[in-house]
Amino acid sequence: MHFTRTPHPAPTPDATRDALIADPGFGTVFTDHMVVIDYDEALGGWQTPTIGPRGPIPLDPAASVLHYAQEIFEGMKAFAHADGGLSLFRPDANAQRFNASARRMAMPEIPEETFLAAVREIVAADAAWLPPIEGGSLYIRPFMFASEAFLGVRPAKQYKFVVIISAAGNYFKKGVNPVKIWVSQDYVRAAPGGTGAAKTGGNYAASLVPQAEATAQGCDQVVFLDAVEHRWVEELGGMNLFFIRSDGSVITPPLTGTILPGITRDSLIAMLREEGLEVREEPYGIDQWREEAESGTLLETLACGTAAVVTPVGTVASPSGEFTIGTGGIGQMAQKMRERLVGIQTGRIADTHGWVMRV
Known part of the structure; x- marks a missing residue:
């Protein structure tokens, strides 16, 4: 699958990144990149995937998600292996559940191979953000929301699928305890x-x-x-x-x-x-x-x-x-x-x- 790439003009300096991931907590330290894939019913569905700098998403104040809450997401992780490589755990199951959520929320399903390619692409781009600590991982957040600007009550015809990553430590502050x-x-x-x-x-x-x-x-x-x-x-x-x-x-x-x-x-x-x-x-x-x-x-x-x-x-x-x-x-x-x-x-x-x- 071909991704349109936008070079990052100012990636996080190595020293800054290393300081951030030394004790990242959960859900507050974000990596440099994001994947975005637009869906437009009038243009035939899913458009060309892009990967580029993580940043704000322009959104019309009448975007359907802000009024009728058409939004879904997934949570998954990438893990370090002793050989220096990274792995995903059951990402196909995440793709399947994502589409099950989409069906319930009257949203378009994304091809599983597209979902998986997007996840692999961003993990490869931001692998250096994996915290070198016990229990450290890259927490991956794919999500989709209705971006069409309208106020009628019906399923939207335009959506954005986005994948971002957060460097993660333990979910609970006190670690693995009851x-x-x-x-x-x-x-x-x-x-x-x-x-x-x-x-x-x-x-x-x-x-x-x-x-x-x-x-x-x-x-x-x-x-x-x-x-x-x-x-x-x-x-x-x-x-x-x-x-x-x-x-x-x-x-x-x-x-x-x-x-x-x-x-x-x-x-x-x-x-x-x-x-x-x-x-x-x-x-x-x-x-x-x-x-x-x-x-x-x-x-x-x-x-x-x-x-x-x-x-x-x-x-x-x-x-x-x-x-x-x-x-x-x-x-x-x-x-x-x-x-x-x-x-x-x-x-x-x-x-x-x-x-x-x-x-």
């Missing part, structure tokens, strides 16, 4: 028939007030219950959940349309089954969570996602009190799954699933 989560009582993330299974910004906007409530309660994250009975555990603000039980079974909430189908979630299902555990996708109630934690039936709760990988949940809090899972520390399975997943992503452990794509 998190404390708050059970949202008054808010839900998604409802049946809504956009819960799409990776669209509106879902995350809906989580910000309850997330702020969780922070005010001294918690790291918020967990949402279902919108109908307000009984069944669904997911955190940006992560899926697994419940590891003493009888060798594992439960993860089912994908019924209100939960994002996480790629890390799907990977963990396969890995846990390889450990000989019975993984069931079935409803798990908030009362069951407390009862099994207090009785010792529940050994661990794992939260997982691209940004945080695998993170143990240590404590669950709500207005009615709180309970601790296991010892409240990092459980054996959380540690094992995290190490194995990161090992596959970085090439230290053999990839028997064909998940890793070298760049």
